[in-house]
Amino acid sequence: MNPDISRERENASFNLEILTNILDGGAEKTRRRREIESLVISDPDFQHEDLNFLSRSERYDAAVRKSAQMILKLREYGISDPEEIYSYKSIAKGVYQEPFGVHYVMFIPTLNSQCTAEQRKKWIPLAESFHMLGTYAQTELGHGTHIRGLETTATYDPSTQEFVLNSPTISSIKWWPGGLGKTSNHAIVLAQLYTQGKCHGLHAFITPIRCMKTHMPLPGVVVGDIGPKFGFDEVDNGYLKLENVRIPRENMLMKYAKVEPDGTYVKPPSDKLTYGTMVFIRSMIVGESARALSKSCTIAIRYSAVRHQSELRPGEPEPQILDYQAQQYKLFPLLATAYAFHFVGQYMSKTYHRISGDINQGDFSELPELHALSAGLKAFTTWVANAGIEVCRMSCGGHGYSRCSSLPDIYVTFTPTCTYEGENTVMMLQTARYLVKSYKQARAGQQLTGIVSYLNEPQSRIQPHSVSSRPTVVNINDLASLVEAYKFRAAKLVEMAAKNLQAELQHSKSNEDAWNNNSIDLVRASDAHCHYVVVKLFAAKLSEIGDTAVHSVLSTLALLYALHGVALSSGDFLQAGLLTVPQLAQISQRLKGLLSELRPNAVALVDAFDYRDEMLNSTLGRYDGNVYEHMFEWAKRSPLNHTEVHESHHKYLKPLRSKL
């Protein structure tokens, strides 16, 4: 054990295990999580080569192998609880991605929810026994966010009772589905349904794409891998071009809409049913933001505790870089953010499950709010975490750039969350739509409930320049007061956006133009709303914590989180009259104080996330702090070191020598 990092641990002011239990949601959950982790980590079948040393084809091969092994192990251990499967997989996968993740996450669930009973009887056993391996083909080369714009067609031919599937243009080629390129033999294809000469919009079709015996593409199917990406190298995201591919009528998922044998189209009773899954996935992404950021902080803070550099005081040894205020200012607000997002993730998951219960009992009342919240928080947390990972990486200096730090990998794996499951700006605008609607309802005298109820309050109609007359100027040392300030700021920005929208309507051609011409304000309002929710939930979490020492350190983190946000957006708070100019300087000084207060607990606070070395896969973030030895060992395994003299020396360098 590196003595620097041991000393850090001795200095911690709180009991690590208590905090870990809070993060896990209870001591029993911690115990079970560790049990599953040990199961994986001690399993010789999961000791795979570092992906960084493999070619893309080898990576794909290794990932398919690992995915297959996981299935066999889960069968062997009899793990069947969905949460435990999730937990087992996330440990077993490590930094690997699953080439046929879409098979579980989208293919089977879609079959379950959109098949008729008869269809289910036919397809589910095939899918669950892995005779069918499926993907979900929605996005096209030219169409992502706006799914109504998809171009793939499924035209019903009553003479043979088949659908004829086509990709009529280049831009209609299915693009991106995971596992489509090489792995799957079936795809659920989203296509515009044509029957009896009329288009009935998007429907889902089970489409065989590869022969179940030979795995060769079927006639009319052009399928392949879309090529290397920023990350996810081991996944075969694919393309799919359909040329008069005929499938039986029964391959349309017909639980809701139907096409009769003669081609008569039967409308679905309602189309609100995919809503829930979307909300669920976005809520889960909030937790992913917390995990990606907490892993990055673990690596950067541990490394900063063992890395020594430069001189603080002449003649003294080089200090740990964690002693530099500039380094603390990069990392501690991100550490606070990781905690904040973790608690927000817990809240979203809990809320989702509570509301799901209501929905199952026919009560949809809370769904719109959760939908708006999950959209905004998905965008808010992924953007912040995305930028934060890179700050962590760069805070490790040159070594952060090495793949052995794992930080490049965390980044390229995480960054797609800003785009998938709803592009972030689009998400922010969805939340803004809900906020503006709520604001208008409040103005019309309706009493709002839930998280937007702050739009009811008369204080939200803040007048500029009324600071001195208002008692609501923030107390910068009081978290509750800061929560209020975030609330008023959000209210102010929602109001401003709504008013600008109103004003724009006077000279805009349409509602839609007015909306577009105020997008900047709308995104800003959503952002402020989400920021308020995060600060509020962090503060609320504190009230649940009984242990004094843990409460104390988390309170410091929460205050840092809140004040740092105020400092970054000080213009907003000044503009809303929530802050005075002299307070800005006080906040600066207070922030410096909070960094010093957190310094002795920094390593313990990342230890509490409880990531085992096998899960971090980072030489810089090792628990024992023995960074340099392991970097050297890792480097020796680089494929370029397999031979002493690379062939290029003989081919190109020697011939370059000119006569002396």
Place this chain on the structure above:
Amino acid sequence: MNPDISRERENASFNLEILTNILDGGAEKTRRRREIESLVISDPDFQHEDLNFLSRSERYDAAVRKSAQMILKLREYGISDPEEIYSYKSIAKGVYQEPFGVHYVMFIPTLNSQCTAEQRKKWIPLAESFHMLGTYAQTELGHGTHIRGLETTATYDPSTQEFVLNSPTISSIKWWPGGLGKTSNHAIVLAQLYTQGKCHGLHAFITPIRCMKTHMPLPGVVVGDIGPKFGFDEVDNGYLKLENVRIPRENMLMKYAKVEPDGTYVKPPSDKLTYGTMVFIRSMIVGESARALSKSCTIAIRYSAVRHQSELRPGEPEPQILDYQAQQYKLFPLLATAYAFHFVGQYMSKTYHRISGDINQGDFSELPELHALSAGLKAFTTWVANAGIEVCRMSCGGHGYSRCSSLPDIYVTFTPTCTYEGENTVMMLQTARYLVKSYKQARAGQQLTGIVSYLNEPQSRIQPHSVSSRPTVVNINDLASLVEAYKFRAAKLVEMAAKNLQAELQHSKSNEDAWNNNSIDLVRASDAHCHYVVVKLFAAKLSEIGDTAVHSVLSTLALLYALHGVALSSGDFLQAGLLTVPQLAQISQRLKGLLSELRPNAVALVDAFDYRDEMLNSTLGRYDGNVYEHMFEWAKRSPLNHTEVHESHHKYLKPLRSKL
């Protein structure tokens, strides 16, 4: 040609060629640049496979081949002017990095500047004829920024008149030098010189590391590749561990310091001589920031002009995504930044050459200012460009994540500039040191000259809350007024940092602690100073432009750049009393107006950067806008598509099938 992008070009309000000439620094320079570009692009020897489809070893091989070819071509064409070599290479390299770039950039220049006449006679011909291929080994596993902390030792043995080189610890292993792993047979090793029992600090030693005949590592030399990184996959950054490696006394670079045969150490006359190169490289990086960002903007803006998505108005076709205000707000401020940085890069290069002339004539007076400016601007521009590339990538939605967009590649190649040649935070603090020193001099009555002369002005001692009494509140429509506002803001923040430093000294143990405890303020002051310089230089550039149409569009860009910066840091401007709260709302509205004004010229403004498709290497950024066709063609070449059925299907997937 895609009709959307043609229409964009027809709508441009200015003459493209005039703007391109301004960017190149004159019509003749544009002509010659294009001539060299054509030379490379039409050369069949440079039609290489896309690096994205190669394994690391293949990438290295391809890059060595390309580097070797470039040398042969430059000989063949007789191109010898350093600027033309630079320009030829930067085109020929394309997205490839040069495995032996360090040979030219560091190895040969160091030999030239630090060899005695006799040494030069021996080594230079060997290096220039490529019998020697060299690298520069400074950074160690445990030591980067603080070079005095390097641990490698060179101990003089008078009995054999040799130096004995050692890596005494793991942390002393040389780490990172480009071309060290596999390519080089020599390294200039920076080591602590010991002679007659005393350490004389760092000196440079020419160290043979591989046999010039067999290319095998020499005895006592442990050398290899440090393994895969975030980018620069085709470069063999290396490690070097020295175990009692003996080199002749004459291998120490002895132009300045010397070791006599008996071991007597002779001190160098001065140590200011490496200063110049450092300043030069940092100045050049400012230009790199402009290039990386302008390439990214070219890709994102062209793609946004051909990509259609969602609905603006019901019933109308999907609009170009460039019509969304939120998209404009992401991209146009970055476009303005790319122009700003380009002009700052031109200024830095010109200033460096002017001051070099002075230095050669013994006048060092302007060097400290240039040193401080190059440090700060290097950090300021690389941070902004670094984040900006990612905004561009994500503004392309999912497709930005594909390697075919080239944006991941631009990012991973550019991001090390935030770390190398001076870690950015360290750079900001260096600039802060100069600013605080200048501020103190001004307070002591000294009259400052040059770019910090604003610290002389009494207005810089701004009182808070004096807005109404001061006439200097900014005119948000006037660039000159905004430049003044940036200046006062910088002055205010330098003053605040200096005062906090002073206050801290009352209760700090030392100057160094006080400095560390105010790093946040100091970095912020540097940042504001650099921001002022950029706005000022952009405004200054406008005054040189004669063409009315070009002047007009660049003025809009400059105003956007300046106002966007004010909006992002509005707290600072409010705090300094340079802005009133009602003006904030005006700025928001003005920004929206500027986005609309720029919209018709957006594509032309990126066209003016004049990157040929071969240099962008991006399917999304193609000049002809035919994005989807080329993405499909590119994907088909993915190595995973070389076979229809991947072997993993037979190995892992079929065995997974359970009985039905």
